[in-house]
Structures are given as C-alpha cells and as structure tokens.
Amino acid sequence: xxxxxxxxxxxxIAHTYMAAEQLERQGKKMGMSIKVETQGxxxxxxxxxxxxxxxxxxxxxxxxxxxxxxxxxxGKKIFEFSVQEAIKNAEGILLKVKEGISx
Amino acid sequence: xxxxxxxFPLPLGLHARPASFIQEKCxxxxxxxxxxxxxxxxxxxAKSILSLITSDTxxxxxxxxxxxxxxxxxxxxxxxxxxxxxxPVREEKALQExxxxxxxxxxxxxxxxxxxxxxxxxxxxxxxGKVFLVKPRLDWDSIATxxxxxxxxxxxxxxxxxxxxxxxxKREIEQTISDKSEIGKNILKSHLSILSDRAFVSRVxxxxxxxxKTAITAVARAAEEFSQMLFQAKSQYxxxxxxxxxxxxxxxxxKLGWKKAVEEKAELKEPMVLVSEDLFPSDFLSFKPxxxxxxxxxxxxxxxxxxxxxxARGIPAITGVDEASRLLRPEDEVIVDGVRGVVVxxxxxxxxxxxxxxxxxxQMLLRSRQQKASLPGMTADGKKxxxxxxxxxxxxxxxxxxxxAEAAGIFRTELLLYGxxxxxxxxxxLKLYRRVAEEAEGRSVIIRTFDIGGDKPIPSVKxxxxxxxFLGYRGIRIYEEHFELFRSQVRAILRAAVFGQLRMMFPMVxxxxxxxxxKENVAEFSRELxxxxxxxxxxxxxxxxxxxxxxxxxxxxxxxxxxxxxxGSNDLIQYFFAADRGNPRVKYLNQPLNPSFLRLLKSAxxxxxxxxxxxxLCGEIAGDASLTPVFVGLGxxxxxxxxxxxxxxxxxxxxxxxxxxxxxxxxxxxxxxAEDNVQMLANFYQERFSEEVISANLVNLESESxxxxxxxxxxxxxxxxxxxxxxRASLEQALWKREDDVATEIGFGLAIPHCQxxxxxxxxxxxxxxxxxxxxxxxxGQPVDLIVGLAIPSGEKLRPKLQLxxxxxxxxxxxxxxxxxxxxxxxxxxVALIKSALAS
Numbered sequence: 001x002x003x004x005x006x007x008x009x010x011x012x013i014a015h016t017y018m019a020a021e022q023l024e025r026q027g028k029k030m031g032m033s034i035k036v037e038t039q040g041x042x043x044x045x046x047x048x049x050x051x052x053x054x055x056x057x058x059x060x061x062x063x064x065x066x067x068x069x070x071x072x073x074x075g076k077k078i079f080e081f082s083v084q085e086a087i088k089n090a091e092g093i094l095l096k097v098k099e100g101i102s103x
Numbered sequence: 104x105x106x107x108x109x110x111f112p113l114p115l116g117l118h119a120r121p122a123s124f125i126q127e128k129c130x131x132x133x134x135x136x137x138x139x140x141x142x143x144x145x146x147x148x149a150k151s152i153l154s155l156i157t158s159d160t161x162x163x164x165x166x167x168x169x170x171x172x173x174x175x176x177x178x179x180x181x182x183x184x185x186x187x188x189x190x191p192v193r194e195e196k197a198l199q200e201x202x203x204x205x206x207x208x209x210x211x212x213x214x215x216x217x218x219x220x221x222x223x224x225x226x227x228x229x230x231x232g233k234v235f236l237v238k239p240r241l242d243w244d245s246i247a248t249x250x251x252x253x254x255x256x257x258x259x260x261x262x263x264x265x266x267x268x269x270x271x272x273k274r275e276i277e278q279t280i281s282d283k284s285e286i287g288k289n290i291l292k293s294h295l296s297i298l299s300d301r302a303f304v305s306r307v308x309x310x311x312x313x314x315x316k317t318a319i320t321a322v323a324r325a326a327e328e329f330s331q332m333l334f335q336a337k338s339q340y341x342x343x344x345x346x347x348x349x350x351x352x353x354x355x356x357x358k359l360g361w362k363k364a365v366e367e368k369a370e371l372k373e374p375m376v377l378v379s380e381d382l383f384p385s386d387f388l389s390f391k392p393x394x395x396x397x398x399x400x401x402x403x404x405x406x407x408x409x410x411x412x413x414x415a416r417g418i419p420a421i422t423g424v425d426e427a428s429r430l431l432r433p434e435d436e437v438i439v440d441g442v443r444g445v446v447v448x449x450x451x452x453x454x455x456x457x458x459x460x461x462x463x464x465x466q467m468l469l470r471s472r473q474q475k476a477s478l479p480g481m482t483a484d485g486k487k488x489x490x491x492x493x494x495x496x497x498x499x500x501x502x503x504x505x506x507x508a509e510a511a512g513i514f515r516t517e518l519l520l521y522g523x524x525x526x527x528x529x530x531x532x533l534k535l536y537r538r539v540a541e542e543a544e545g546r547s548v549i550i551r552t553f554d555i556g557g558d559k560p561i562p563s564v565k566x567x568x569x570x571x572x573f574l575g576y577r578g579i580r581i582y583e584e585h586f587e588l589f590r591s592q593v594r595a596i597l598r599a600a601v602f603g604q605l606r607m608m609f610p611m612v613x614x615x616x617x618x619x620x621x622k623e624n625v626a627e628f629s630r631e632l633x634x635x636x637x638x639x640x641x642x643x644x645x646x647x648x649x650x651x652x653x654x655x656x657x658x659x660x661x662x663x664x665x666x667x668x669x670x671g672s673n674d675l676i677q678y679f680f681a682a683d684r685g686n687p688r689v690k691y692l693n694q695p696l697n698p699s700f701l702r703l704l705k706s707a708x709x710x711x712x713x714x715x716x717x718x719x720l721c722g723e724i725a726g727d728a729s730l731t732p733v734f735v736g737l738g739x740x741x742x743x744x745x746x747x748x749x750x751x752x753x754x755x756x757x758x759x760x761x762x763x764x765x766x767x768x769x770x771x772x773x774x775x776x777a778e779d780n781v782q783m784l785a786n787f788y789q790e791r792f793s794e795e796v797i798s799a800n801l802v803n804l805e806s807e808s809x810x811x812x813x814x815x816x817x818x819x820x821x822x823x824x825x826x827x828x829x830x831r832a833s834l835e836q837a838l839w840k841r842e843d844d845v846a847t848e849i850g851f852g853l854a855i856p857h858c859q860x861x862x863x864x865x866x867x868x869x870x871x872x873x874x875x876x877x878x879x880x881x882x883x884g885q886p887v888d889l890i891v892g893l894a895i896p897s898g899e900k901l902r903p904k905l906q907l908x909x910x911x912x913x914x915x916x917x918x919x920x921x922x923x924x925x926x927x928x929x930x931x932x933x934v935a936l937i938k939s940a941l942a943s
Contacts, residue, residue, distance in 0.1 A: 010841070010844055011841060011857055011858065011859055013857055013859070013893055013895060013908045013909060013912070014847070014855050014857050014893060014908065014909075014912045015847075015849070015855075015912075016909070016912075017909035017910075017912040017913045018849060018855075018912045018913065018915060018916050020913070021912070021913035021916040021917075022916050025916065025917075038909070040909060041859070041895070042906060042909070064844070064845065082845075084845060084849065084882075087849045087850065087916070088849065088850040088883075
C-alpha cells in the first residue's frame with residue numbers, strides 16, 4: 001500500500017520532523033510504503049513528485065498550518081490530522097487511513 | 104415590583120469592573136433597583152458601584168434583583184438577560200484586553216493574578232522593596248481630626264454645605280473635561296460617577312446626621328472607609344477607583360474650607376523604592392544613595408538626568424507607569440523589574456520565588472559584564488583600538504568608566520540645551536567641562552561643539568523653518584550668525600582643558616575654508632583669553648566630524664589643518680546614499696555594509712593614516728558587535744558607542760586578528776551588494792565564533808523546577824548566562840507564545856519548548872531533566888520529566904546549523920535515544936549523545 005504525507009507546524013523546527021519520523025517508522029512497521037514531505041523552517045524538503053502522488057492511494061496531512069502547493073493533491077483522498085496526533089498516535093492514524101481506503 | 108433571581112456568573116465575583124458595568128446599565132432606568140445577595144443577605148443599590156462591591160458577591164452566589172418603577176417588568180427581563188449574557192462577555196473582553204496591554208509581564212504573574220503596573224524599562228536591574236511616596240498622600244485620619252476641631256454648624260447647614268460642595272465640584276469637572284486627554288477624561292468621568300454615587304453620598308450624610316460630625320470629618324471618614332474596602336481586593340482597577348475617591352474627597356474637603364498644610368518633605372530612613380510622578384535631579388540627589396532601591400516614575404523622559412543618574416548608579420528604574428503615585432500606597436511591597444518594565448504589587452509566594460531567581464541571574468550577568476568590561480581595547484594580535492563611550496551629559500561618565508570605556512569619543516553638548524529657555528554662559532559651561540575633565544581622570548574626552556539644526560531644534564536658538572533641514576542650516580554653518588554661541592563654547596573648552604585631557608571637534612564641516620575660518624577664530628579666542636589673563640590650554644587637539652562625503656574624498660587637504668577625524672556614520676550614510684534616515688520608505692538605503700560605502704571609508708582612513716592622523720567612529724553602528732570585524736579591517740583607531748555596548752564589543756575585539764579582518768574587508772569591497780556582504784560577514788562569524796549547538800552549561804540533570812513556568816524560566820536563564828540570547832525576557836515570551844498555540848508536550852514524558860526569536864544569537868539546544876515531573880498544561884495532561892529546548896535566531900533559513908535541529912527532533916522519536924538521555928550520568932555524556940545524534 002503506497003501512501004504520501006505532508007507534515008508542517010508553525011515554527012517548523014521540531015514537530016514537523018517528529019511527525020515525519022513517526023509516520024515513516026510506523027509505516028514501516030505496518031508494512032506500508034510511506035513518503036513524507038516536510039514543510040518546515042528550511043522550506044519544503046523531501047518534496048513529493050507528481051509520480052509519488054499519482055501512485056499514492058491516500059494523502060495524509062499532519063499539519064498545524066495550511067499546506068503549501070496543496071493543488072498537487074487535487075482529486076486525491078486526503079486525511080487530515082494534527083501534527084501532535086501524528087507524533088502521539090501514528091499507529092491510530094495509519095489504521096484509520098487503511099480503513100478509509102478500503103471502505 | 105418585578106424581581107428575578109440568578110446565580111452570579113462571573114468567576115472573579117462582583118468586583119469593581121463588573122460593578123461599573125451594572126451601574127451603567129441600571130442608570131438607564133428611572134426607578135429603583137435593589138440588588139440582594141441571598142448567601143449573606145447583604146443588600147445593595149444597583150446604581151452605586153461602591154454599594155454593589157460591598158455586597159461581597161462571589162461566583163455562583165444566589166442573588167435577587169428587585170426593580171420598582173415605570174415599565175418595571177420589561178426592564179427586569181432586560182436586566183436578567185444582561186446579568187446572564189452580556190455581563191460575562193464584557194468581563195471576559197476586559198480581562199483579555201488587560202493581558203494584551205501588559206505584554207512583557209512574566210507569565211507567572213499573570214497566572215497568579217498579581218497586580219502589575221506596566222511602564223518602560225529605564226534602568227536595568229531588578230529589586231524588591233517597600234514603596235516610598237516622594238510626595239506623601241493625604242492622611243484622612245488627620246483631616247478627619249482637623250474637621251472635628253472646627254465648630255460644627257447646624258446639622259442642616261453641614262448637610263447643605265456638603266451637597267453644595269458636590270454640585271460645585273461636579274460643575275467644575277464638567278466644564279474642564281472636554282479639554283483633557285483621553286486618560287484625563289476617563290479619570291474625570293470616574294470622579295463624576297463617585298460624586299453621583301449614592302453609597303458615598305449617603306455614608307457622608309449618615310456620619311453628619313448620626314454622629315454629629317462636620318461635613319469635612321464625614322467626607323474624610325467615608326473616603327478612608329471606601330478606600331480601605333477597595334484596597335483589600337487584589338485588582339488594579341480597584342486601586343484606580345481608590346485613587347479617584349481620594350481625589351474627589353480632597354476636592355470636597357477643600358471646598359468645605361479645609362486647607363492643605365505647607366507640604367513637608369518626607370524623610371527616607373531605610374532602603375525603599377521611590378515612587379513619584381517625576382523626580383527632579385536635585386530631589387533625587389537629596390536622598391541617601393544607599394537608601395534608593397529603585398525608581399518608579401510616571402513621566403520622566405528616558406534622557407532625563409534623574410534616569411541617567413539611576414543608570415550610572417545601577418539603580419533599577421521604570422518610567423511611564425501611568426498613575427503610579429496614585430495607585431501605589433506607602434509601605435506596599437513591590438518588585439521593580441527594570442528588565443521588563445513591570446512593577447508587581449504585593450507579590451505572592453510564586454512570584455517572589457520567580458524574581459529571586461531573576462535577581463540572582465542579574466547579579467551573575469553583571470559579574471560577567473564587568474569581566475568583559477575590564478578587557479583592554481585590543482585585538483588578539485595586539486593592535487590597540489580605543490573603545491570609547493558616547494555621552495550627552497557629564498553624569499553619564501561614571502557609568503561609561505564602569506562599562507569599561509577607555510575614553511569619551513563624543514560628548515554631544517547640544518543635549519545640554521534642550522528644554523532650556525536660554526543659552527548657558529561661558530562660566531556655566533566652564534564649570535561643566537571642568538567637571539568632565541576632572542572626572543575623566545586622565546582619559547580623553549572629545550567635546551563636540553553644538554550641533555544645532557537638522558533634527559535638533561532647541562528653544563534658545565531661533566533658526567528659520569527649512570524644507571530640508573538635514574541639508575540646510577546646521578552645525579558649524581550657523582556659527583557665523585550665532586557667533587556668541589560658538590565663542591562662549593570654545594572659550595569654555597580652552598579654559599577647562601587646563602584640568603584634563605579635553606579635545607574639541609566640529610560638526611558638519613564640508614569645506615576646507617570652513618576649517619580655516621574655525622581655526623582663525625579659535626586662535627583669536629586664545630589671544631583674547633591671554634589678554635584677559637585667564638588660564639587656558641593653548642594646545643587643545645582639534646578634529647572634525649567626517650559626515651559629509653566631500654570631506655571623505657578630500658582627506659589629504661583637510662588633514663594638514665586638523666588633528667583627527669571622527670566618522671558620524673548616521674549622517675555620512677544618509678548623505679552618501681541620498682536617503683533621509685528617518686524616512687521609512689527609503690530605509691533600505693541605510694546600508695553600512697554596502698561595498699561603495701566601505702570603499703569610501705577605507706580610502707579616507709588610509710589617506711588619513713598616510714598623513715599621520717587618526718580616525719574614529721562615533722555613529723550608532725559602532726556599538727554593533729557583529730560589525731566590529733569590519734571596523735577593525737577598515738583600520739579605525741577608535742570606536743565610540745553607547746557605553747552599554749562596550750563590554751560586548753571589547754569581547755569580540757579581543758578574539759579578532761587584524762589580518763583576518765583586513766582580508767574580510769578587502770573581499771567585501773569587491774562585492775556588488777550589501778546583501779552579499781551580510782552573508783560574507785555571517786560566514787566570517789560562523790568560522791570564528793561558531794559555537795556548538797549545546798554545551799555542558801546548557802544541561803541540567805537535576806532540575807528542581809516545580810512547574811512549567813519554572814522550567815521555561817530556567818531555560819531562558821540558562822541561555823542568557825551562556826551568552827546564547829541577549830534578552831531572556833523576550834525569549835521567555837517567545838517560548839510561551841509557542842506554548843499558547845499548542846503545548847509542546849509530545850508524549851513519552853517529553854516536552855520540546857522551542858521558538859524562533861530575534862534575541863537568540865545562535866541556534867541552541869538545552870536539556871533539562873526534572874527531579875519531579877511537572878504538568879505541561881497540554882490537552883492530554885501527561886506529566887513531563889525530560890525537556891529539550893530549542894532556540895533559533897529569527898530569519899535564519901539559510902544557516903547550515905539549522906538543519907541540526909530537525910535531525911535532533913527526528914531522533915527524539917526513538918525510544919532508545921530517549922532512554923539514553925534519561926540514563927546519562929553526566930552533562931558531558933548528554934552533550935556527546937546529542938552531538939553524535941546530530942552527526943548521524
């Protein structure tokens with residue numbers, strides 16, 4: 001199962017990256033392929049390319065601020081959570097997304 | 104009659120502010136409205152603030168309101184809605200406004216609902232002590248006693264006299280209210296409402312009738328009673344009303360014939376905090392210095408001599424504290440926070456503890472400042488550069504020397520003329536300059552002659568209105584017309600120079616002829632002095648300000664005429680780039696690092712040196728330590744600045760090598776833009792002053808902090824003591840701002856308070872392990888025992904170091920890494936762990 005995600009928070013030096021790390025780790029554990037783009041103080045990193053997005057079955061936004069370049073995700077199934085939730089309960093988030101895709 | 108009952112909705116109870124809202128609402132009804140607290144059976148008149156407050160109504164007390172009069176049913180229904188809906192909304196709004204207004208008040212003081220008065224910091228430092236009102240407040244007891252000594256008129260006559268006094272006072276206020284400022288208007292409105300307050304009026308009449316007292320005694324008694332009542336409550340608003348009652352009562356007793364005795368000056372017998380509207384330097388000096396713990400002033404200007412003296416003596420001071428002398432009472436215990444510009448009144452346990460730490464921190468910072476101040480003005484490779492202070496008044500010398508200044512690079516004498524109706528005489532100036540020469544104890548002081556005009560109008564010298572004063576009639580250009588101004592000053596300097604090392608410097612020179620004219624006249628004044636037989640120093644060194652480009656490009660012709668140059672960077676930049684420095688639209692042209700400007704300076708300094716003359720810098724930028732490498736590279740012989748910056752500049756200077764700085768400047772002169780040079784300078788710093796993101800002093804493995812507030816304070820203090828942040832108060836505020844968005848507790852017992860703030864010098868990580876877990880005030884409310892703080896400078900998206908923080912953030916997600924941080928046995932071990940995490 002292929003999923004893409006964007007993480008972003010107001011200051012962009014901590015939560016953004018913690019959420020990214022957590023989603024990547026949890027995804028691995030659950031046998032999912034997740035690519036996470038971070039939008040932080042250093043700008044956009046690990047940017048999702050059109051191919052990533054096209055192939056993804058779902059998009060996760062784990063954000064506390066609006067996502068930049070959100071037009072890239074038009075027409076995709078988007079699941080939005082807070083950054084905190086992604087850090088504290090990545091497993092729950094991924095289960096919900098899994099459910100959402102199949103349901 | 105219509106009535107309704109309800110539970111009182113406000114969490115803080117019925118205090119004065121909601122009482123004023125209720126009164127205002129009820130005034131619109133012509134009949135009677137009674138308010139009754141059914142818990143304590145106290146009854147109040149809903150049209151009287153004072154009466155409402157005395158009902159002692161708390162949150163959720165059962166209350167009953169009775170309305171009697173025309174359309175009573177309709178009004179009762181309206182009033183019920185008011186109590187349940189409108190009142191809570193208005194109160195909430197008022198509370199929020201209060202918090203926003205006092206932005207730099209420490210969080211702990213807001214959390215504890217302390218009374219805080221805000222002003223502007225005027226002299227750094229923090230102190231705690233009791234209030235001493237420089238002008239003592241009225242003593243109601245003695246007025247009441249004085250009133251008793253008077254022969255009482257008949258009961259009716261006393262009552263009539265009182266009511267007449269009320270209506271006269273009302274009329275007077277109504278007549279003057281429209282001319283007042285906004286603050287003044289509000290105060291007078293409040294006075295009017297007290298004059299109409301039934302609780303106040305009926306209490307006075309009661310004392311007259313039942314106790315057979317004179318109206319004066321009755322007013323004094325009522326004033327004292329109501330003041331006491333309001334004083335009990337912890338609210339700034341109530342204190343304001345208390346002061347209003349005092350003002351009104353005074354107006355009334357004066358109308359009734361009581362006269363104030365000649366004011367006696369109170370005596371200061373122990374160390375206390377002086378509170379006053381303003382304070383004349385002579386009054387300030389009349390107190391024993393060791394008895395003045397701090398100053399709280401309402402309207403002293405930042406450049407007033409009293410505040411200059413306070414700074415020189417290290418006495419914490421705050422100015423602009425509205426109504427301080429009305430709101431503070433003698434013997435009130437206060438904390439004067441000259442760092443944030445806040446006065447905390449009668450602080451509770453937690454705030455005292457907070458400030459105890461702040462005071463200790465200030466002492467530590469002072470010691471490290473003194474160490475830096477004692478460094479010599481010299482680069483690491485032994486090149487001497489004189490680090491001097493800019494002063495505007497002789498009183499500032501003392502602080503300059505304490506801060507480590509080696510000379511006074513410019514004494515801006517025109518500051519002596521502000522606000523004075525007439526010019527000082529030669530003798531007056533002599534006295535002043537002599538004092539400066541003597542207090543310098545052998546150090547050099549450059550007296551810059553009057554620079555009037557431009558943005559510096561003064562009352563005693565009438566100058567024509569000009570459309571472009573900065574390019575007009577200013578500096579030495581006015582000396583020929585205002586010859587006596589020029590003559591008396593130069594003569595005074597020549598005479599004072601007998602007592603110390605004084606130098607003389609002329610502002611706004613643009614032509615060689617001007618210098619020759621100045622010199623001819625100085626020579627003439629010397630001849631006069633000689634003829635008059637007055638002692639003077641004929642050898643005073645003379646220099647000119649280098650602030651007009653025509654001088655910078657013509658040094659070889661100016662140099663033979665004078666002894667030294669001093670660059671006035673503010674003016675030189677604005678004339679060089681043709682951009683008014685006060686105009687925000689062209690502010691971007693203020694570019695000290697522009698390569699063309701650097702070339703101008705470099706060629707001027709090189710030429711001056713070739714001709715054996717030295718060049719100083721006395722503009723504002725001299726105090727910016729981040730530019731010190733550039734000034735060293737350009738070859739300046741002296742840097743003169745506000746003495747606050749002296750320790751930091753000395754520290755930076757002592758770590759620089761001349762050759763490195765010269766190389767930097769040579770490269771910078773070849774750049775195309777100032778922006779390139781900003782980056783180049785940043786890299787230069789990075790290479791030489793690059794600090795690790797964490798050090799052992801930024802780790803505390805056994806913190807005793809007991810709350811989130813204490814942890815945030817500990818972080819801020821840690822960073823300032825380590826030199827990572829220049830103003831911990833603003834860092835603390837930035838950290839809280841982030842916490843207010845969403846608390847940074849992320850689970851696993853870990854919190855990562857972080858922020859980006861202008862006062863942060865370099866990206867920094869700090870780690871605190873708590874002995875006792877604290878509540879991080881987050882949604883889930885899990886206690887936290889491990890704190891990793893991150894602070895980065897504002898607007899630093901480009902620096903490579905910034906990438907380290909995300910790397911650490913990612914690492915913190917791994918439980919093995921957190922376990923290592925929790926088990927580490929020493930601070931060094933933590934530093935190593937974090938560094939290796941950043942490297943991986």
